């Protein structure tokens with residue numbers, strides 16, 4: 391029998407990302423044993439019904455015992471608590487990782503709890519949906535998507551290689567960078583766009599009653615896409631903005647300045663400025679499509695086949 395990539399894989403948090411990773415690991419035979427822990431008893435019961443784990447427990451500590459790789463798949467604000475719980479139970483050579491959308495603060499929160507005989511190798515699969523919970527996951531979520539690995543300075547190269555190998559085997563393309571750089575890039579590519587969506591949908595919801603109902607009735611194209619993003623999990627996104635405060639504020643500052651420039655062009659009827667701006671942004675969209683990361687559909691990076699069944703039309 392071929393030895394699996396990870397003899398014992400522990401996944402802490404069985405929501406969208408944790409359950410997708412467990413499903414991918416199961417379908418692709420990446421782990422000898424998949425142990426799933428979730429603090430929520432209802433989630434544990436559902437994971438047992440769905441059957442993508444070999445063992446299910448409410449105790450992260452129990453799941454971490456004897457595990458080769460432990461991956462925290464919880465909101466970033468809970469990653470320190472998970473590290474504190476599993477840290478004392480990590481065996482020599484074990485790797486603690488995560489999937490959080492923010493990296494520097496997660497590294498800072500988890501590092502103090504990782505014993506000298508274990509390794510901390512954080513990661514972020516840049517793939518997801520607006521849905522949460524164990525039913526929302528699917529095995530192909532990471533297929534041909536990026537996973538960014540952010541090893542701390544002096545990380546053990548063999549431990550980093552094992553995390554990279556796991557994500558590649560789950561279908562992802564992997565790139566390595568510092569946690570700080572990750573947070574700056576993701577602030578503009580993911581965090582600020584989510585904030586814009588939350589904001590515009592909030593603005594529409596607070597218009598006069600008749601106008602709001604027309605917004606809902608005629609919502610198509612742009613606004614409809616924003617409502618999808620703005621329905622993402624409130625706990626997860628609260629934690630993202632509180633954890634990546636500096637980078638988000640930096641990018642929001644630049645965004646606001648550029649928005650003011652567009653506002654001025656509209657006010658003064660500067661068609662050339664608007665045309666030049668829209669031409670530049672169109673080119674960016676085209677280069678994303680050419681790199682094969684996006685379909686032409688306005689769907690924030692997801693291909694139809696990657697959507698959960700209930701979403702496919």
Ligand SMILES: NC(=O)C1=CN([C@@H]2O[C@H](COP(=O)(O)OP(=O)(O)OC[C@H]3O[C@@H](n4cnc5c(N)ncnc54)[C@H](O)[C@@H]3O)[C@@H](O)[C@H]2O)C=CC1
Nearest residue numbers: 403405406407429430463464465466490491518519522523
């Ligand atoms: N949703 C998305 O599209 C993406 C999310 N991420 C990151 O993945 C992480 C998880 O996100 P989702 O899977 O969407 O969340 P989710 O809300 O679907 O699942 C999180 C699970 O963690 C459990 N949990 C919370 N605190 C816990 C604790 N202390 N111990 C054990 N279990 C605990 C919850 O009960 C829940 O079942 C977040 O850090 C998020 O930033 C990364 C990429 C995409």
Ligand SMILES: O=C(O)C(=O)Cc1ccc(O)cc1
Nearest residue numbers: 491515516517518519520690
């Ligand atoms: O649903 C979408 O469009 C997303 O953007 C999903 C997503 C959310 C958070 C991440 O850190 C990565 C991907």
